[in-house]
Structure formats: structure tokens, C-alpha cells
Amino acid sequence: MANNRPTRANTNTEPPKKKKKRKLSKKRVFWTLFFTAAIAIFCALAGYLYITVSGEKLYNENFDKMEVKENSKVYDRSGKLMGELSIQKSDPVESDQIPKLLKDAFIATEDKRFREHSGVDIWSIGRAAVKDIIARAKVEGGSTITQQLAKNLFLTREKTFFRKATEVSIAMALERKLNKEEIITMYLNRINFGGQIYGIKAASQYYFGKSDLNELEVWEMATLAAMPKGPSKYNPLRNPDLSMQRRSVVLQLMNEQGYITAEEKEIAKDVVYNYTPPAKKQQYLAFMDYVMSEAEEVTGLSQDDLNVGGYKIYTTMDANAQQVMEKEFADDNNFEKSVDEVQVQASMVIMNNDTGAIVALLGGRDYERKGYSRVTSSRRQPGSAFKPIVSYAPALESGQYTKDSLLSNKKQCFSNYCPGNLHGYSDTISMPDAIQRSENIPAVWLLNEIGVNTGFKFAQKLGITMEKEDKNLSLALGGMSTGTNTLEMTQAFSAFANGGTLNEAYSIKLIKDSDDKVKYERKKDGVEVMSKDTSYQMTQMMQNVVESGTGKKAAISRPVAGKTGTTQSGIKGNKANRDVWFVGYTPELTAAVWMGYDSPNKTHLLRKSSSLAASFWGKVMEQAVQGFEAKSFPEPPENVKQPVEKPVEVPVATVVTGLNGSYDPTTQIVSLNWNGVEGSNVLYHVYRKESSESDFRLIMDAAPTSNVEDFDIVEGMTYEYYVKAFFPDTNTESEQSNSVQVFTEPLTEEVPDVDIEQPDINNGNGNNGNGNNGNGNGNGNGNGNNGNGNTGGEIPGVPETNPGTGGETIPIPPDGTTVPPEQVVPPVGEDSGVTNPLDPGAINTGTTEHVEPPVTTTP
Structure with missing residues (x-):
């Protein structure tokens, strides 16, 4: 059915009416401007009120900072003053002791409207903003002298959004509370003049040798006034040319503002700075620099705040130990002679076992303030010194092994990783013998048995910084991607000495502010990282290393346990070493020594082994321990089973024959060989007598093969040797062999470079x-x-x-200086060796063994 409803027609045919535009009347403009101005004035008044109130509040809260405090002082562990953090003491001077022209020089340079503004110079801020916009960079500052003083006195170095507003509010408060003379005087007493120099009097003394500021000449005043713009950049000692250029600018400003004549300007502009401050050797620089870094970390204060804040910092340093260390570092005879002017460098840390307190440290020879410290900044491969940390201790801790366990010593590969021994091979070897002789196979085999991850985590527990790339079997021989340092190694070994408890190393016991209120206090935070059983057994075995193993040179008048380590060159045909270590401990102190070149290459390598580091360790520690009461290593824990000696039958032993020996002056090694005796489990005892000794002494008590090498040699000496066969099954020893004498004659000419095409x-x-x-x-x-x-x-x-x-x-690669990771030459050395998978130039060894590169290679 059709829809017959009529369609509704749109009867509205008129167009829509347009809205009438309201005309902008004068009245509307007036009221708009009026309210805008009123709001702006209200905001300005509110902002001014806020700044004023805020400035007053900050001023009152920090009123004590108005006083120019004495320099912060540092004390050793006995409370004796070590020194002040500032090299040059800055005694505050009164306003009348500062010449007017000297004040005018700073005003002309830093704030020419200083005597006119009320803390903030709007015109200077505007001018600086315009110049910055034109240059599209920050080229001029708008801070007044009062603002600079406010920043130095009240604000930290942290940059925040409201920092500038806070600086302005404090500057305005200062202007309300002090007169201009008080402000400029306080400014000159607090300003930094480069390095550790604070205050106008200290600067005058340091740069010109003048304590009386009235003796300063115009050019000297201008030189000092030039420095706030850049204390280091315009330092006349370090950058005389830049200082002279900036001085000319200052003199020009002084002349334009009517403080000096044109003639005075020209005379002062051309003076050449040639003053040399008297040499002033400050003691304990390395330790104080370490203290400064730790103080910044634990307090949150800046270096400047610590320098001039009147703090008293009580440290853990033992003055005798630090002096001994500095004396021995200064003795060139303690270090291998370099082929040129590049020195063999070193690093050493001594630490208290009971607390973790750092007793002494030094990060290099000829150390300068804020210099490069190898204690923390340099990380090197530890070689065999790492075996106790990553293989033997975690194996004992697992409960599956004891120091009496027999370890595999067969020549073998571990998933294509094939380390080698320097002293030959045997079916098994005891753990003490493996550590004493620093064999490679047992350490790698043991890490493989307990799992690489177990050793990796154990090293981390001992405070060693590890990388994920380190998780491979080369870790057993010190194969680390970035290495470690003497601070970490000292801290780690201290846990062996401390019954398995690790104390984090620290140098600050207490910090008090200028009112003697405690700002920071160290709390003891020892953590048990291994059982007493493990630490006891490790100490016993590492005592053998010093008594008759690779660390004999470290023996002193106190009981010593420790481990050597060497990293070899990795250069074809070159048996020299990159790094040598000794890490050891007495019942009182633990210390680590590293020696080597900062940038090892074919020319700069060590010819001597880790006995060099062990000898240095012993020389320092013999003197350092005198300041500490003698102790003994702990008795065995009750649950450590002592081996029961069984009566044995003594068979007739076969006598060793055919002993002969030779000396290689290029390596300083005596090689011995003889005719072996029959038997399936035979070891050899090697005895030696130096020309200066009256009796023979045992130098090797478990040689498994009929050829050995003696590394503990002094050139120019005559050595006599004999050998006895030893049968472990019956604990018997044969009669002595024939004796042989070897004279260690030194080379009479320079050792030629090894032919790299060999x-x-x-x-x-x-x-x-x-x-x-x-x-x-x-x-x-x-x-x-x-x-x-x-x-x-x-x-x-x-x-x-x-x-x-x-x-x-x-x-062998053709290049003798750098070795691609896939073609690294395996090292040969006295301890252990391993190619660093991420550093193809570094191969890690210790002092009496050798190892091949790890499986891991650089992609």
C-alpha cells in the first residue's frame, strides 16, 4: 500500500542570520590590559616575596657557613694528623689587609656594577641573554659577585630547575645582611684559584710567594683576577700563555673603568710569569686521594665542600706501613730496569684482616696528587693468583673435596680446551702439591668438576668484579675479560685469613664536621663467604707456597700464606711477561702486589717472573707488620679431620743417577735432568745449596718427572744440586744422587730480540x-x-x-706485537697462562706453570 502522507514542505525559506561581530571597544581593551597588568604585578610581587622569604630562610638555616672555616684535616688510625686536604692552607684575611686595587681588579672583571646593584644585576642578565641569543650559545654569564658567593657558600654542585632562583634569593639576603666590603672580602677568602688552592692569600703565596697582599704588583693582581673565569685554564703555572692573554683582558677592563692608567696597563700586560713555587712534597698523597673519593661517596659532599668545610676525617692508615711502602716504591732497585724511559709500574694494597681497614696503598711510582691510581683504575689479568679463588676454595666449600683429595694431573683436554703443565704430568696429584707447584691441569680439572658457574659465583662473593664472558674454564688460570686489581685481590684473600668472613675494604672510620658532630661513621659489615674449614685448609696449603713453592721470596719473620701469578706476553717466541703478582697474608694483614707496564708491547715486557713481586711483597711487609701485634694463624676447627699417620715399611730405594744441569742467562733459569728410577708412583726431591749457604735445603719436594727448572736464581751465584727419589706409597726416600754445580753467569751484552719468524x-x-x-x-x-x-x-x-x-x-701470526684471538700463541711461564678471550694481547700466567688459550674466541 502506497504511502499517501503528504511530504512536509520546508516553509523556512529565509537565509540563517549571521552573528553580529562585537566591536573591540576602548573600554574592553582598557580592562583587558588592566587585569593582565594586575595579574603580572601580583605574580611579580608573589615571586619577589617568595624569593625574599626563601632567601631569608636559607640564610638563617646556613648562617654557620658564613664563617670561613679552617681546612679539613685528615688523621691516621692512631689519631695523629696526616695532613690537610688542601695543599696550600688558606688563612682568611680581613678587609683592610686586601688592597683596594686588588678588590677593584676582581670587580672590574667579574661584576663592574657590584657597588650599585642589590645582589642581582638585571642589566647584566639582560646583556648576557642577548649575547647568548646572538651567538646561539652561552658566551657570557650574568652572575654577580654576590651570586657567586651565594653559590659557593650555600649551594651544592647539583644542578636543579630552581637552583638559579635559589641563588638569587640567597644573594639578595646577603646584600640585606652584609655591606659591600664584607661581601667582597668573604668572596675573596672563599674563591678557588686552581687545584687545591682556596682564598686570595693562599693564591698569592702559592703563585707569587707573597704572604702580604700589599706587596702584589698590578700584573700579579690582574693574573689572580683572571682566574675565577677558569681556575685551571688560566693557571699561570700550567698555562702561562693563556694566563697572560686573560690578564690582558683584565687589565683592559681595569683601564676602561678607571682603576689604572693606560701606561700601567701596558707595563703590566708584557710581564712574563717565571715564578717557580718551592717544591713541597706532601706525604700520603695516594692514600689521601683515596680517602677523598671515599668521603665524597659516603657523605654526598663535593670535593670543594670537603676541602674547606672544617671537617675532621679519621682514617685507617698506618703511618709506618704507608711510609715504608712509599720508600720502597721510590727505590728503583726494587723494580726491573726498563729498556727506555718508560718505567715498570706497580700497585700495592695492605689491609687489616679483622676489619677490612686499608692500612696502606699506592697506585704507582712517582705518584702525584689526583694522579692515575692503579689500585682501582687499572685492571689486569691475575694469572695463577686466581686459582685459590675460583677453583680450590669453592671445591673445598662444596664438601666434595678436602686438602687431602687427589686430583687428576693427566695430560688431557676439556672440550677442546687443552691446558698444559710446566712440571710434567702424573695420574694424580694432591691438592697441596698442585697449589704449591702451581700446576694447571688440576686447577682446570677441579673447576670442570665443580662447574664453572660455581667458581664464578664464589669469586663474586669474594668481591671480584666478574663479566658474563668470564664463564669458561680458562677462568681457573686467571682468564678474565677485564681482569682485576690489587684492591679486589687483597679484599678477597683477606677472607682466607679471617676465618671465611669477608670485610669490605674501607679507609674512613669517622667524619666530624666543624662543630665536632658526627657526619659519618663506619659500621662493621663482615659477611661469611666460606666456612672456617675451607679458610683453614686454604691457609695451610698456601703456607706451603711460601715455605717451599713458587712464593719463597715472600717469606718474612711472621707466618705467611699466599699465591703467585704471572701473565705472559702472548708474542711469538717471547717468553717475557706482561704482569706479575703476589697476593699473600700474615695472621694480621693481607696485601697484593702487581708489577708490569701500563701499555705492554714487544719492547715493554718483564723478563722476570712473579718472584719479583713476591720479593717486593716480603720487603714491604717485613717492615709493615712491625706496627701490629704478632698473631698466629687459627687452629684447625674441631670438625676438620686430621690425617692419621700410618706406620710404613721402608724398602731399599734405588739411587738417582746421571744428574746434570745448565743455566740459561736469557731466562735466568737453571735446568736440571737425571735418569729416572723404576716405579709406578715415584716423585723426586731436589736439594740445593747456594755458594753463600753452609747446608743444602729442599727446594722441590714433589717433582713428578726427571727434569725440572729452578727459577729462584740470582745471577753471579754458584748453585750445587742433588736429587733423591721419593716413594709416596711408603713415605721413603732414596740416597742422594751425584751432585752438580751450576754457575749463573750473567749476559755480557744486550739480549737480542727474538726472531718473530721462528x-x-x-x-x-x-x-x-x-x-x-x-x-x-x-x-x-x-x-x-x-x-x-x-x-x-x-x-x-x-x-x-x-x-x-x-x-x-x-x-704463528706474522705480527709480533698483536695476536689475533684465533691465533694466540700459548704462553710458557712459571705459573699459568691463558689467552684472554676478549683481549687478544693479554695471556694470563702465574709463576710456575703454562696453559693454552681458552676455547672462547672473539667473533
Whole structure:
């Protein structure tokens, strides 16, 4: 059905009406402007009121900062004053002691409208803003002298949104409370003049040798007035040319503002600065710099605040130990002589076992204030010194092993990672012997048994900074991506000495402010990181290292336990070392020593091993421990089982024959070899007598092969040796062999560089010399039973040739200075070696063993 409803027509045919535009009347304009101005005036008044009230409040709260305090002082562990944090003491001077022209020089340079404004110079701020906009950069500051004083007195160095407003409010409060003379005088007494120099009098004394400010000449006044713009940049001692240029600007401003004549300006402008401050050697610089860094961290104060805040900082430093360390670091005879002017560098830290208190430290030879400190800034490969931390201690802690456990010492590979021993191989070896002789295979085997992650986490618990790249078996031999430092190693080993409790290293006991209120106090925070059983057994084994192992040079009049470490060059044909370490402890103190070049290369390497570091350790510690009451290492815990001695039958032992020896002056090593005796489990005792000694003494008590090397040599001495066979099963020893004398004659000419095209660096050390039992160069270069040389190893992915006690043929890169990670030459050294997977130039060793590169390579 159709829809017949009519459509509704739109009857509204008129167009829509347009809104009438309201005309902008004068009345409306007036009221708009009136209310806008009123709001602006109200905001300005409110802002001014806020700034005024805020300034008054801050001024009253920090009124004590108006007083120019004496320099902060630092005290040693006995409460004796070590020194002041500022090199040059800044005694405040009164207004009448400052010449008017000197004040005018600063006013002309920093704030020419100083005597006219009320703390804030609107015209200067506007002018500076315009110049900044034109230059599209900040080229001129608008702060007045009063604002600068407010910033120095009341504000921290932290930059915040309201900092400038706060600075303005305090400046206005200062202007209301003080007159202009008081403000300029306070400003000159507080301003920094470069480095640790604060105050106008201190600056005058330091830069011109004048304590009386009235003796300053015009050019000297202008030189000082030039410095606030950039205390370091315009320092006349460090940058005389820039200082002279800036001085000319100051003199020009002084002349334009009528303070000096044009003639005075010209005369002062051309004076050449040639004053040399008297040498003033401040004691304990390295320790005080460390204290300063720690103080900034624990208080949140800036360096400037600490310098002039009148604080009293009580430290842990032992004056005798620090003086001894500085004296021995200054003795060039304690360090290997360099081939040129580049010095062999060193780092050492001594720490109290009971508390973690740092007793002494030094981060380099010829250390200067705020210099480069190798205590914390330099990280190096620790070599075999890392074995106790990452292999042996965590294995004991796991409960699966004790110090009496037998470890594998077979020549073997671990998933294509093939470390090697310098002293040969045997089916098993005891843990004490493995540590004492610093063998590689047992350390790697043990880490593989307990799991790399176990060793990795244990090292972290001991405070060692670890990277995820470090999780591989090369870690057992010190293979770290970034290395460690003497501070971390000292802290870690102190846990062995402290019954398994780790105390974080610290240098500050207490900080008091100028009113003797405690600002900071150290709280003891020891954490148990291993059992007493583990620490006791580790101490026993590491005492053997010092008594008859690789660390004999560290022996002193107190009981000592410790571990050596060496990192080798990684350069083909070069047996020199990058780093040498000794980390050890007495019952009272723990210390770590590192030696090496800052930038090792083919020219700058150490020819000596870690015995150098051990000797230095002993020399310092023998003197340092005198300030501490003698103690003994702890008795064994009740639950540590002591081995029961069993009666044994004494068989007739076969006598060792054919002993002979030779000396290599290039490596300073005596090589000994003899005819081995029959038996499946035979070790050898090696005895030695120096020409200065009356009796023989045991120097090696568990040599598993019939050839050994003596590293503990002094050139120019004659050594006599004999050997006895030792049978562990029956605990018996044979009669002595024939004796042999070796004279260690030094080289009479410079040792030539090793030919980098030589095809191999590892000479054999086998019994046959025929490539089947140790021909290390892969070409049959042995001499039967008299073969000599060093343990070699394999490169991952490269097939072994001529396996045996000696080394294997290794592909050598043509470049002798840097070694690609996939072609790193395995090191040969006295401790252990491992290629750093992230640093192809660094190979980690210790003092008596050798290791091949890890599996990990750089992509």
C-alpha cells in the first residue's frame, strides 16, 4: 500500500542570520590590559616575596657557613694528623689587609656594577641573554659577585630547575645582611684559584710567594683576577700563555673603568710569569686521594665542600706501613730496569684482616696528587693468583673435596680446551702439591668438576668484579675479560685469613664536621663467604707456597700464606711477561702486589717472573707488620679431620743417577735432568745449596718427572744440586744422587730480540727428545734424557703434533706485537697462562706453570 502522507514542505525559506561581530571597544581593551597588568604585578610581587622569604630562610638555616672555616684535616688510625686536604692552607684575611686595587681588579672583571646593584644585576642578565641569543650559545654569564658567593657558600654542585632562583634569593639576603666590603672580602677568602688552592692569600703565596697582599704588583693582581673565569685554564703555572692573554683582558677592563692608567696597563700586560713555587712534597698523597673519593661517596659532599668545610676525617692508615711502602716504591732497585724511559709500574694494597681497614696503598711510582691510581683504575689479568679463588676454595666449600683429595694431573683436554703443565704430568696429584707447584691441569680439572658457574659465583662473593664472558674454564688460570686489581685481590684473600668472613675494604672510620658532630661513621659489615674449614685448609696449603713453592721470596719473620701469578706476553717466541703478582697474608694483614707496564708491547715486557713481586711483597711487609701485634694463624676447627699417620715399611730405594744441569742467562733459569728410577708412583726431591749457604735445603719436594727448572736464581751465584727419589706409597726416600754445580753467569751484552719468524716458541722438555715424549718444537729438537725446554700446549681447533711433555707446533701470526684471538700463541711461564678471550694481547700466567688459550674466541 502506497504511502499517501503528504511530504512536509520546508516553509523556512529565509537565509540563517549571521552573528553580529562585537566591536573591540576602548573600554574592553582598557580592562583587558588592566587585569593582565594586575595579574603580572601580583605574580611579580608573589615571586619577589617568595624569593625574599626563601632567601631569608636559607640564610638563617646556613648562617654557620658564613664563617670561613679552617681546612679539613685528615688523621691516621692512631689519631695523629696526616695532613690537610688542601695543599696550600688558606688563612682568611680581613678587609683592610686586601688592597683596594686588588678588590677593584676582581670587580672590574667579574661584576663592574657590584657597588650599585642589590645582589642581582638585571642589566647584566639582560646583556648576557642577548649575547647568548646572538651567538646561539652561552658566551657570557650574568652572575654577580654576590651570586657567586651565594653559590659557593650555600649551594651544592647539583644542578636543579630552581637552583638559579635559589641563588638569587640567597644573594639578595646577603646584600640585606652584609655591606659591600664584607661581601667582597668573604668572596675573596672563599674563591678557588686552581687545584687545591682556596682564598686570595693562599693564591698569592702559592703563585707569587707573597704572604702580604700589599706587596702584589698590578700584573700579579690582574693574573689572580683572571682566574675565577677558569681556575685551571688560566693557571699561570700550567698555562702561562693563556694566563697572560686573560690578564690582558683584565687589565683592559681595569683601564676602561678607571682603576689604572693606560701606561700601567701596558707595563703590566708584557710581564712574563717565571715564578717557580718551592717544591713541597706532601706525604700520603695516594692514600689521601683515596680517602677523598671515599668521603665524597659516603657523605654526598663535593670535593670543594670537603676541602674547606672544617671537617675532621679519621682514617685507617698506618703511618709506618704507608711510609715504608712509599720508600720502597721510590727505590728503583726494587723494580726491573726498563729498556727506555718508560718505567715498570706497580700497585700495592695492605689491609687489616679483622676489619677490612686499608692500612696502606699506592697506585704507582712517582705518584702525584689526583694522579692515575692503579689500585682501582687499572685492571689486569691475575694469572695463577686466581686459582685459590675460583677453583680450590669453592671445591673445598662444596664438601666434595678436602686438602687431602687427589686430583687428576693427566695430560688431557676439556672440550677442546687443552691446558698444559710446566712440571710434567702424573695420574694424580694432591691438592697441596698442585697449589704449591702451581700446576694447571688440576686447577682446570677441579673447576670442570665443580662447574664453572660455581667458581664464578664464589669469586663474586669474594668481591671480584666478574663479566658474563668470564664463564669458561680458562677462568681457573686467571682468564678474565677485564681482569682485576690489587684492591679486589687483597679484599678477597683477606677472607682466607679471617676465618671465611669477608670485610669490605674501607679507609674512613669517622667524619666530624666543624662543630665536632658526627657526619659519618663506619659500621662493621663482615659477611661469611666460606666456612672456617675451607679458610683453614686454604691457609695451610698456601703456607706451603711460601715455605717451599713458587712464593719463597715472600717469606718474612711472621707466618705467611699466599699465591703467585704471572701473565705472559702472548708474542711469538717471547717468553717475557706482561704482569706479575703476589697476593699473600700474615695472621694480621693481607696485601697484593702487581708489577708490569701500563701499555705492554714487544719492547715493554718483564723478563722476570712473579718472584719479583713476591720479593717486593716480603720487603714491604717485613717492615709493615712491625706496627701490629704478632698473631698466629687459627687452629684447625674441631670438625676438620686430621690425617692419621700410618706406620710404613721402608724398602731399599734405588739411587738417582746421571744428574746434570745448565743455566740459561736469557731466562735466568737453571735446568736440571737425571735418569729416572723404576716405579709406578715415584716423585723426586731436589736439594740445593747456594755458594753463600753452609747446608743444602729442599727446594722441590714433589717433582713428578726427571727434569725440572729452578727459577729462584740470582745471577753471579754458584748453585750445587742433588736429587733423591721419593716413594709416596711408603713415605721413603732414596740416597742422594751425584751432585752438580751450576754457575749463573750473567749476559755480557744486550739480549737480542727474538726472531718473530721462528716457527715455534716451545722447546721440548721430554725424556726421549724424539717427538714422542715431549719434543716441544715439533721437529725432533730434543736430546734424549737431557732434553730441556718448557711445556707447550694446543690452540683450540688446531691438531696436536708430537704430543709429549714438551710443547707442540703452533701456527704463528706474522705480527709480533698483536695476536689475533684465533691465533694466540700459548704462553710458557712459571705459573699459568691463558689467552684472554676478549683481549687478544693479554695471556694470563702465574709463576710456575703454562696453559693454552681458552676455547672462547672473539667473533
